[in-house]
Amino acid sequence: MTTEAPAGTPVRMSAVIRRAGDYLAAHGVQSPRATAEALLMYLLGTDRAGLYSRSEGLDTRAARLFGRALCQRCHGIPVEYLTGRQQFMDLTLGVAPGVFVPRPETEGLVEAAVEAVAGRSGPVVVDVGTGTGAVALAIKHLRPDAAVWATDVSQAAVTLATSNALRHSLDVDVRLGDLLGPIPEAVRGEVDLVVSNPPYVAREAYDSLPEEVKAEPYEALVGGTRFHRRLVSESPDWLRPGGWLVVEIGDDQGPEVRSVFEAGLVEVEVLPDLAGRDRVVRGRLPGATPGATSADGS
Numbered sequence: 001m002t003t004e005a006p007a008g009t010p011v012r013m014s015a016v017i018r019r020a021g022d023y024l025a026a027h028g029v030q031s032p033r034a035t036a037e038a039l040l041m042y043l044l045g046t047d048r049a050g051l052y053s054r055s056e057g058l059d060t061r062a063a064r065l066f067g068r069a070l071c072q073r074c075h076g077i078p079v080e081y082l083t084g085r086q087q088f089m090d091l092t093l094g095v096a097p098g099v100f101v102p103r104p105e106t107e108g109l110v111e112a113a114v115e116a117v118a119g120r121s122g123p124v125v126v127d128v129g130t131g132t133g134a135v136a137l138a139i140k141h142l143r144p145d146a147a148v149w150a151t152d153v154s155q156a157a158v159t160l161a162t163s164n165a166l167r168h169s170l171d172v173d174v175r176l177g178d179l180l181g182p183i184p185e186a187v188r189g190e191v192d193l194v195v196s197n198p199p200y201v202a203r204e205a206y207d208s209l210p211e212e213v214k215a216e217p218y219e220a221l222v223g224g225t226r227f228h229r230r231l232v233s234e235s236p237d238w239l240r241p242g243g244w245l246v247v248e249i250g251d252d253q254g255p256e257v258r259s260v261f262e263a264g265l266v267e268v269e270v271l272p273d274l275a276g277r278d279r280v281v282r283g284r285l286p287g288a289t290p291g292a293t294s295a296d297g298s
């Protein structure tokens with residue numbers, strides 16, 4: 001589509017955004033206006049207020065780049081891969097093709113995890129399947145006294161999470177490997193919190209995912225409850241008595257993951273997201289860490 005203003009014609013940004021939004025909507029893109037705004041803010045290096053108060057239209061170069069980005073978005077490329085960034089809690093994270101894009105609903109996982117270890121000073125935390133580092137970095141940001149480790153089987157994710165940690169000067173040790181395997185032996189039995197947003201889409205549900213979700217790595221998406229089961233079986237070796245396992249789940253996985261948790265953990269809870277859908281399961285190893293309080297502060 002053409003977004004450049006003819007010479008001498010003043011074009012308000014609101015008109016550019018409206019036309020671009022209509023174009024995206026016609027191609028079935030969700031949240032078309034917000035998408036057009038996000039792409040323009042990125043291309044023009046401005047925020048929303050700057051965008052709408054701008055008196056001139058787009059020059060030839062910006063119009064060409066904007067047109068190309070709109071086209072890529074219509075072909076199923078997630079907007080976050082086009083802008084290279086995503087807001088997660090208080091952090092702006094670098095995002096790149098080949099790595100899972102952090103979702104707002106995962107903020108509930110961080111809140112449930114931070115609440116679980118609220119009564120412990122200097123907690124040892126491991127984020128399994130860290131992707132961009134979103135969960136590990138948000139926890140370190142909220143709990144600067146925590147010793148935070150993060151793992152991922154994807155080298156692209158490890159590289160990106162490491163660069164996001166540097167970008168925010170957050171001291172998180174990111175390691176390549178399967179589940180808790182890359183964590184040093186010295187930490188075995190000392191961990192206060194294992195937290196994870198594992199791949200949990202059921203294999204049968206993959207084909208019906210939207211194109212922009214399928215643009216993310218298959219290994220970051222698909223797993224059903226396989227990873228939850230592995231985490232329940234492998235975490236107890238790493239947790240100290242009373243240590244917590246907190247995981248994100250699909251909204252239909254609550255009862256199944258609860259019963260898997262109840263086989264080895266206590267104080268098991270299924271927590272809903274803001275829309276009331278099951279989103280997080282947490283439970284702790286029996287026993288108590290001296291000086292620690294439980295998740296409800298008792």
Ligand SMILES: C[S@@+](CC[C@H](N)C(=O)[O-])C[C@H]1O[C@@H](n2cnc3c(N)ncnc32)[C@H](O)[C@@H]1O
Nearest residue numbers: 100102129130131152153154178179197199220
């Ligand atoms: C759903 S994404 C979550 C990423 C990030 N924690 C977030 O919430 O934005 C799942 C992540 O787990 C990683 N992963 C898949 N299998 C794994 C395994 N066996 N061990 C560690 N990480 C794994 C994927 O590469 C992907 O980055």
